[in-house]
Amino acid sequence: xxxxxxxxxxxxxxxxxxxxxxxxxxxxxxxxxxxxxxxxxxxxxxxxxxxxxxxxxxxxxxxxxxxxxxxxxxxxxxxxxxxxxxxxxxxxxxxxxxxxxxxxxxxxxxxxxxxxxxxxxxxxxxxxxxxx
Amino acid sequence: xxxxxxxxxxxxxxxxxxxxxxxxxxxxxxxxxxxxxxxxxxxxxxxxxxxxxxxxxxxxxxxxxxxxxxxxxxxxxxxxxxxxxxxxxxxxxxxxxxxxxxxxxxxxxxxxxxxxxxxxxxxxxxxxxxxxxxxxxxxxxxxxxxxxxxxxxxxxxxxxxxxxxxxxxxxxxxxxxxxxxxxxxxxxxxxxxxxxxxxxxxxxxxxxxxxxxxxxxxxxxxxxxxxxxxxxxxxxxxxxxx
Numbered sequence: 001x002x003x004x005x006x007x008x009x010x011x012x013x014x015x016x017x018x019x020x021x022x023x024x025x026x027x028x029x030x031x032x033x034x035x036x037x038x039x040x041x042x043x044x045x046x047x048x049x050x051x052x053x054x055x056x057x058x059x060x061x062x063x064x065x066x067x068x069x070x071x072x073x074x075x076x077x078x079x080x081x082x083x084x085x086x087x088x089x090x091x092x093x094x095x096x097x098x099x100x101x102x103x104x105x106x107x108x109x110x111x112x113x114x115x116x117x118x119x120x121x122x123x124x125x126x127x128x129x130x131x132x
Numbered sequence: 133x134x135x136x137x138x139x140x141x142x143x144x145x146x147x148x149x150x151x152x153x154x155x156x157x158x159x160x161x162x163x164x165x166x167x168x169x170x171x172x173x174x175x176x177x178x179x180x181x182x183x184x185x186x187x188x189x190x191x192x193x194x195x196x197x198x199x200x201x202x203x204x205x206x207x208x209x210x211x212x213x214x215x216x217x218x219x220x221x222x223x224x225x226x227x228x229x230x231x232x233x234x235x236x237x238x239x240x241x242x243x244x245x246x247x248x249x250x251x252x253x254x255x256x257x258x259x260x261x262x263x264x265x266x267x268x269x270x271x272x273x274x275x276x277x278x279x280x281x282x283x284x285x286x287x288x289x290x291x292x293x294x295x296x297x298x299x300x301x302x303x304x305x306x307x308x309x310x311x312x313x314x315x316x317x318x319x320x321x322x323x324x325x326x327x328x329x330x331x332x333x334x335x336x337x338x339x340x341x342x343x344x345x346x347x348x349x350x351x352x353x354x355x356x357x358x359x360x361x362x363x364x365x366x367x368x369x370x371x372x373x374x
Contacts, residue, residue: 011292039229042200042262043177061176065262065272067228067288068176068200 001098008123009074014098015117024108026075032097033127038064041090051079053106055113076112081105133347134329135165140173140195141366145357147298148198150215153353155294158219162212162336162344164329170207170308173197180372186265189308196371199287199298202267207306208314210325213298228295232274232286235297238336239284240276246323248315250276250283268302268312281313
């Protein structure tokens with residue numbers, strides 16, 4: 001996926017929205033900036049398919065060298081797919097964060113959280129501010 | 133905040149409250165505390181069964197932390213926690229990696245005043261097992277070492293714009309982790325824990341450009357900690373969740 005065409009949360013998750021069978025499905029991952037900031041990743045705790053998630057709430061956890069961080073759902077809905085390959089290949093998050101590094105797919109149930117997401121230009125500005 | 137010795141469930145519950153307070157109010161809190169009995173704390177993602185491989189600590193009390201890394205045997209050590217928020221702290225990277233250096237630098241400077249010279253582990257990391265059961269047998273660049281032995285280590289839990297960082301300084305070898313030397317073994321040095329607890333916070337405050345004032349938990353924080361201890365940290369289901 002082209003990072004410039006994605007939406008981003010303040011907590012550094014990216015979102016790709018697509019229509020599938022009349023419903024909106026969001027593919028979610030974490031940005032290259034976030035992966036770099038986390039440094040050496042060692043463990044990823046993923047949710048179960050079928051779990052309901054709420055915009056702004058944690059849907060998983062990731063451990064880098066000695067830090068545990070929450071992953072936040074950018075939107076509200078139901079988890080319909082989980083990238084199981086990541087469990088044994090965490091390096092994909094860093095090597096290919098916008099394609100092979102996708103984490104979950106969410107069937108969006110309402111528009112909660114959508115207005116909080118940024119386009120690529122706004123997200124780049126946020127990253128620049130955080131690096132200042 | 134200087135706390136009396138307490139059990140593992142209470143200590144971990146209070147640390148989580150400090151993270152919540154930092155996240156909700158932006159208030160920063162440094163807490164120095166002790167343990168009422170030798171206690172093994174497991175890293176958040178460690179398997180409970182892995183403690184069986186460490187015979188010396190099998191009979192010790194156990195609690196699971198909310199931070200990552202390896203297991204720590206809390207006994208003859210100085211323990212600290214820091215609830216930090218990025219709110220109102222412009223110009224500091226929100227990944228909080230810099231907080232390790234800030235805390236450890238202040239501790240190094242303080243110990244140097246006691247003629248204890250620690251160094252960052254930086255170039256000594258290669259060859260160490262990153263998945264060793266005990267945290268003090270692992271090594272990352274920010275850890276502080278003396279004669280190649282890890283003496284100071286810290287871990288973090290990050291939650292949006294806030295972070296909990298806690299860590300330990302090993303003063304002496306514990307009979308529950310005899311393979312780990314402390315300052316006493318490496319340098320025949322007895323560091324006065326009370327003196328350290330008094331003077332290090334001021335040095336850290338200066339390093340962070342802050343003013344620290346003595347504090348204690350509010351009634352609401354005490355209530356939150358009690359609840360967290362009851363529903364989470366004191367429950368075997370939490371310690372054995374992985």
